[in-house]
Amino acid sequence: MIRRIFFLILLILQFNLLQAGIVVLNGLTHSYKVETGKVYKGKIAIENTSSNPQSVKLFLQDFSYHSDGTINYTSLHTHNRTNGDWIKLSTNLITLKGKEKTEVFYEVAVPDKIAEPGSYWSVIIVEPVEDIQPNDQKTGVNITSVVRYAIQVITDYETDSAKPDLKFESVKIEKEAGRQTAKIAIANNGNLYCKPIASIEIYNRKTGEKIGIYSSLAMGLLPNTSKSFHIDLNKIPPNQYKAVIIATDEDENAFALNVELEIKND
Template sequence: MFRKKNMLLPRISIGFAIYTAVFFLALLPLQADMLIKGGLTHEKEAAIGQTYEGSLEIQNNGDKPAEVKVYQTDYFFYADGRVIYGEAGKLGRSNAHWITFSPKTAIVPPKETLAVRYTVKVPEDSSLAGTYWSMMMVEEVPETSPESTLAKPDRVGMGIRQVFRYGVQFMTHIGQTGARSIKFISTKLQKAGVAQHLELDVENSGQRMLRAEVYAELYDPKGTFMGKFEAEPLRLYPGTSGRFKIDLSKIPNDTYKALVVVDCGGSDIFGANLNLVIK
């Protein structure tokens, strides 16, 4: 693996492998009448000991009141598709306990917006470095739920309910601190019929959140450049991992050399040389 483009790269030889891709981060949205304004990420660069404030706005576009509850969880995910919404504040890099907010339950009148106001107080701890994060869930409370204050007695009961929620990510970066590094967990070629993909499992092995853009530059046995092939970018928190899929379906069968690059912005560029056998 390299850190900058002018460094030597290791060579890895791989062939086809059958693998099932599972994508991470799947949260159900609220019903169509309920919206979170301003996006699903609240991100701030702050100093140790600093306090900052903000608001999360929940908009009800419907024609009747809607009840919601707001609560926190931790958030962690793996390249194999596992997503963990654990107890708030348990992860080593959780900032959940830094955050206070109000209200935690509310009824949003039709055609109106509720502001959930929050305060983030970064601890006075000189060992803090990099990125700390957690999730704030905004969940609809159905009228048939025992939790509902809008429920009519004859509509509350036992049964299976579909719960809709938004997950809003809250991240705090401690200044510009925190090591930035990645680790290639696995590289595999997957073929299914005429479709073929290069799958790369990448872990953020550093201390700071990275926005990773991954691509591969392919060269045939004569050294002819075959093109640049890109995967969908992903956000990787420290310790988490993601699966990047690069579509190579239009590449003829042959042996290729590939320069795989994980570009995290600025000078944070990582990569490896691969030998690919497409057949």
């Protein structure tokens, strides 16, 4: 009986999730290679998956993240590589009918002078809001946020003169969802956005025999940010090993670190 109730609740939750919500259709990262004084055009494709009308507001914020999992959405000019002033939205508020799709356009007007080469960025927040409803208990009205999408708008300027500079912050072997996992914190101390992959080459500590190479998924890394790259090591028997950790970006720039790893039973 308990299983049936749980299954029924799960179906109800899934049904509600499918029946309501705003979806961004054309990706959460928009990248441009830019030149000074030029204007670039982009768009955000949005769908209302519910059967009811849905209002959506759009606005700009600065954005950063760190390997400990913290994500910061802040007002513009929080960091010196914001491009929020370059971006102009065609509208800040739309209302979609049930099942309706629409596109919101924006322009990126690159200034005539940019201080340094490299990546500049901000995010366009797409936030559905509930209809304004009277409040019987308090004067005024309530506006309740439902969900938020953050669309990164990354502009790369003079990329030949810029580069990422990847640094290893920490290496940990921990159990995650019952599996031994390497958690490698990598920071980008350079001035160019990149999408690195973290890999581990593992060797027998006594014989030097190569055990294997294991890799993470590629993840985007903005300048002055860091992320934790996870690698599944559950197939490696418990023991102490020598290892080489390598971070490689899409241009095949590689950054390496020699470490000793201990994989435990527990």
